Amino acid sequence: EVQLVESGGGLVQPGGSLRLSCAASGFTFSSYEMNWVRQAPGKGLEWVSYISSSGSTIYYADSVKGRFTISRDNAKNSLYLQMNSLRAEDTAVYYCARDRLRWLDYWGQGTLVTVSS
Amino acid sequence: EIVLTQSPATLSLSPGERATLSCRASQSVSSYLAWYQQKPGQAPRLLIYDASNRATGIPARFSGSGSGTDFTLTISSLEPEDFAVYYCQQRSNWGALTFGGGTKVEIK
Numbered sequence: 411e412v413q414l415v416e417s418g419g420g421l422v423q424p425g426g427s428l429r430l431s432c433a434a435s436g437f438t439f440s441s442y443e444m445n446w447v448r449q450a451p452g453k454g455l456e457w458v459s460y461i462s463s464s465g466s467t468i469y470y471a472d473s474v475k476g477r478f479t480i481s482r483d484n485a486k487n488s489l490y491l492q493m494n495s496l497r498a499e500d501t502a503v504y505y506c507a508r509d510r511l512r513w514l515d516y517w518g519q520g521t522l523v524t525v526s527s
Numbered sequence: 528e529i530v531l532t533q534s535p536a537t538l539s540l541s542p543g544e545r546a547t548l549s550c551r552a553s554q555s556v557s558s559y560l561a562w563y564q565q566k567p568g569q570a571p572r573l574l575i576y577d578a579s580n581r582a583t584g585i586p587a588r589f590s591g592s593g594s595g596t597d598f599t600l601t602i603s604s605l606e607p608e609d610f611a612v613y614y615c616q617q618r619s620n621w622g623a624l625t626f627g628g629g630t631k632v633e634i635k
Contacts (some may be wrong), residue, residue: 445624454626514561514571514573516573
């Protein structure tokens with residue numbers, strides 16, 4: 411069974427940093443591209459970042475470029491999102507999701523990040 | 528950047544009725560469109576990919592159609608568990624994903 415479990419969310423002050431993790435199981439993690447998608451409270455879905463299976467290709471949404479860094483450790487079956495210079499508008503539930511070229515077929519349950527003083 | 532516009536924003540229907548949800552792209556996305564269902568407090572769930580293909584385990588009452596710029600998600604007969612928010616999604620040429628604003632299907 412495919413499972414994606416996010417962790418690392420919490421309350422952080424504006425300008426602060428946080429590192430999210432996504433633990434994958436039930437599939438060959440190293441063979442799949444992965445994404446982070448977020449959802450602000452009461453709002454729709456916003457794509458954040460993509461990483462290829464090897465980690466060699468990375469994309470970011472303009473809203474996080476230069477502040478967030480996606481990475482992965484295929485030996486640990488884990489995906490990460492390092493978030494720096496956090497702003498109030500980054501407050502959201504962050505989901506990791508498995509990529510299938512044109513769609514996302516499995517999603518984690520999400521981890522809440524709250525940026526507030 | 529391709530923009531996806533979903534309509535209506537809210538659809539009020541009764542169980543057993545047919546639901547028709549629309550997603551319009553600002554330029555052609557061929558047949559490369561996906562649909563997701565999201566219930567309160569849950570992660571999105573893939574329903575349809577490449578416009579008309581049901582994902583694994585998705586009931587046959589869900590169907591997708593369309594190509595180019597106009598797409599439709601149809602729920603032939605609403606079950607109580609189908610009341611949720613539905614999102615369409617496409618991938619740009621350079622890798623970004625874009626989601627529509629969502630359609631909430633609520634109980635009338």
